[in-house]
Amino acid sequence: MTMTHSETKSDRISGTRLGxxxxxxxxxxxxxxxxxxxxxxxxxxxxxxxVGEIVDLDYFGPMSRDFWLGSDYxxxxxxxxxxxxxxxxxxxxxxxxxxxxxxxxxxxxxAAVAGGWLDTVLSRFLDALNSIPSKLFGLVVVAAVGSSIxxxxxxxxxIYIPGAYRFxxxxxxxxxxxxxxxxxxxxxxxxxxxxxxxxxxxxVGPVLADLGIRFVFIVLLLSGxxxxxxxxxxxxxxxGALVRENIGGLPFGAPAVxxxxxxxxSLTISVNLLIDNLPKKIRDRxx
Amino acid sequence: MNNRVLSLVLSRLLIALxxxxxxxxxxxxxxxxxxxxxxxxxxxxxxxxxxxxxxxxAMHLDDPAILRFLRWIVGLLQGDLGTSxxxxxxxxxxxxxxxxxxxxxxxxxxxxxxxxxLTLGIxxxxxxxxxxxxxxxxxxxxxxxxxxxxxxxxxxxxxAVYLKWLPALSFANDVTSLTDLLRIYAMPVITLTFVISxxxxxxxxxxxIETLNTHYVEMALLKGASRPRMVFRHALPNALxxxxxxxxxxxxxxxxxxxxxxxxxxxxGIAKLMVDAVSTRDLPLIQSCAMIFCLGYLLLITTADIxxxxxxxxxx
Numbered sequence: 001m002t003m004t005h006s007e008t009k010s011d012r013i014s015g016t017r018l019g020x021x022x023x024x025x026x027x028x029x030x031x032x033x034x035x036x037x038x039x040x041x042x043x044x045x046x047x048x049x050x051v052g053e054i055v056d057l058d059y060f061g062p063m064s065r066d067f068w069l070g071s072d073y074x075x076x077x078x079x080x081x082x083x084x085x086x087x088x089x090x091x092x093x094x095x096x097x098x099x100x101x102x103x104x105x106x107x108x109x110x111a112a113v114a115g116g117w118l119d120t121v122l123s124r125f126l127d128a129l130n131s132i133p134s135k136l137f138g139l140v141v142v143a144a145v146g147s148s149i150x151x152x153x154x155x156x157x158x159i160y161i162p163g164a165y166r167f168x169x170x171x172x173x174x175x176x177x178x179x180x181x182x183x184x185x186x187x188x189x190x191x192x193x194x195x196x197x198x199x200x201x202x203x204v205g206p207v208l209a210d211l212g213i214r215f216v217f218i219v220l221l222l223s224g225x226x227x228x229x230x231x232x233x234x235x236x237x238x239x240g241a242l243v244r245e246n247i248g249g250l251p252f253g254a255p256a257v258x259x260x261x262x263x264x265x266s267l268t269i270s271v272n273l274l275i276d277n278l279p280k281k282i283r284d285r286x287x
Numbered sequence: 288m289n290n291r292v293l294s295l296v297l298s299r300l301l302i303a304l305x306x307x308x309x310x311x312x313x314x315x316x317x318x319x320x321x322x323x324x325x326x327x328x329x330x331x332x333x334x335x336x337x338x339x340x341x342x343x344x345a346m347h348l349d350d351p352a353i354l355r356f357l358r359w360i361v362g363l364l365q366g367d368l369g370t371s372x373x374x375x376x377x378x379x380x381x382x383x384x385x386x387x388x389x390x391x392x393x394x395x396x397x398x399x400x401x402x403x404x405l406t407l408g409i410x411x412x413x414x415x416x417x418x419x420x421x422x423x424x425x426x427x428x429x430x431x432x433x434x435x436x437x438x439x440x441x442x443x444x445x446x447a448v449y450l451k452w453l454p455a456l457s458f459a460n461d462v463t464s465l466t467d468l469l470r471i472y473a474m475p476v477i478t479l480t481f482v483i484s485x486x487x488x489x490x491x492x493x494x495x496i497e498t499l500n501t502h503y504v505e506m507a508l509l510k511g512a513s514r515p516r517m518v519f520r521h522a523l524p525n526a527l528x529x530x531x532x533x534x535x536x537x538x539x540x541x542x543x544x545x546x547x548x549x550x551x552x553x554x555x556g557i558a559k560l561m562v563d564a565v566s567t568r569d570l571p572l573i574q575s576c577a578m579i580f581c582l583g584y585l586l587l588i589t590t591a592d593i594x595x596x597x598x599x600x601x602x603x
Contacts, residue, residue, distance in 0.1 A: 128309035261437040268432040
């Protein structure tokens with residue numbers, strides 16, 4: 001009885017109740033991610049000052065009690081702008097990574113199950129797409145169709161479909177060689193059934209981990225494009241655009257330059273930490 | 288070199304060539320998707336319909352896209368990169384000098400980052416699990432997971448603003464002495480070295496660890512070889528291929544880094560030219576720059592693959 005009691009207690013601490021065990025570093029990563037997700041949802045309710053309003057008489061103001069992260073190049077409150085920027089950075093990246101991974105994984109599984117010429121053509125084409133450097137791809141598309149939020153989401157997801165495809169296809173090919181797939185085929189199951197009920201459940205763990213890594217890439221690329229002035233356009237600003245706006249404050253060491261960068265770093269590093277410390281049960285389910 | 292290796296290398300080169308065709312296709316059609324008529328954009332608002340029509344004829348804009356694509360490709364192959372929309376200069380002239388500037392930047396970066404990264408990567412792999420290894424790993428993950436511009440701004444903040452060793456921005460036009468030259472290159476090179484080295488350290492470390500995990504290295508350990516001997520005589524010669532492969536692959540990250548670094552430091556290279564061309568929508572310039580970048584990238588990853596094939600002793 002005592003033993004069961006102590007077990008449930010330790011279970012609660014390490015999170016085994018969900019069936020998974022996270023270590024401390026993973027937990028820290030997860031909480032930072034949840035923090036930014038919450039900020040992104042609640043931003044309009046918690047910003048201390050209206051985002052577009054000039055509230056400080058000084059531009060590039062230092063950190064103070066009134067302006068926790070100083071003020072930007074026009075004297076707007078930096079904290080409010082970063083909190084609102086979270087919406088664009090997190091939201092756009094999340095949308096892009098969902099589209100990229102969904103399409104990539106679907107195509108990957110279809111290619112693995114179908115095989116033959118479909119597999120060859122798809123792999124060749126996506127490999128070619130993959131050998132365009134990602135920033136360059138973004139530059140060319142923005143040059144061609146201009147930068148708007150739907151264009152950004154679509155471009156970012158197209159850039160990362162080949163990676164997701166390759167990853168999912170490699171996993172699915174391994175599963176496809178298993179006996180239970182052969183049995184299912186002999187039973188006469190359709191391709192759709194094979195993908196949905198036999199392959200997907202067996203690769204979903206690694207695919208989710210891959211989704212996290214791709215999310216980091218997308219956040220970095222989006223920030224990079226915005227930093228070049230080709231991403232999110234004013235009056236809206238994501239974190240990359242905030243750095244660009246305030247780059248003039250760099251020689252004075254204004255907090256307005258570094259604060260958005262730190263926000264990006266906190267998000268991407270946390271996702272990496274979480275992925276690296278994911279329970280083996282999720283990460284290596286295919287093995 | 289036997290036939291099998293030769294055919295593998297040749298097929299890899301063929302794949303690279305096919306990829307290049309697909310890429311040029313993609314670049315051309317992405318840029319022709321441009322909404323609005325190129326001719327009327329060029330002539331401005333005051334243009335008469337007749338003038339627009341004339342220019343369209345002169346630029347062959349009414350031809351089917353595939354014909355224009357073929358004409359563009361043939362021009363590229365003959366070294367004719369077209370004429371810039373923005374200032375009517377031949378694209379080749381605009382690119383020439385700047386291309387050399389970018390190559391210089393990349394070369395100097397490689398000169399610094401390769402030795403640093405190899406030393407750190409190999410030693411970290413040798414001392415796997417030690418405090419040193421953990422510090423190196425954490426630092427590389429840190430550098431990899433932040434955007435390039437953050438590394439650049441941090442470098443400016445540390446070296447120019449707080450320590451005051453270097454100027455914050457570089458201008459390559461008023462170079463009078465060697466120290467000036469050093470100062471101009473220092474900041475972009477420091478930034479790029481950080482970005483590239485982090486990738487290279489990670490890949491090198493992984494490559495060496497993979498070799499250290501093989502049976503013949505375990506055998507060397509069991510027969511009583513010392514640790515340095517085990518690493519330098521048994522593991523490293525076999526890890527050479529994967530390491531060179533890793534170096535070539537990480538150098539391909541230069542392309543992404545260079546775009547940010549040239550913009551932030553105002554470096555007169557081809558990436559800055561391209562970013563400026565994007566803001567003026569100068570299509571021939573964008574197309575040519577994009578092709579140069581893709582070619583460089585493809586060259587690096589193909590080299591990496593071929594080195595991996597050549598260094599595989601099973602194929603010899």
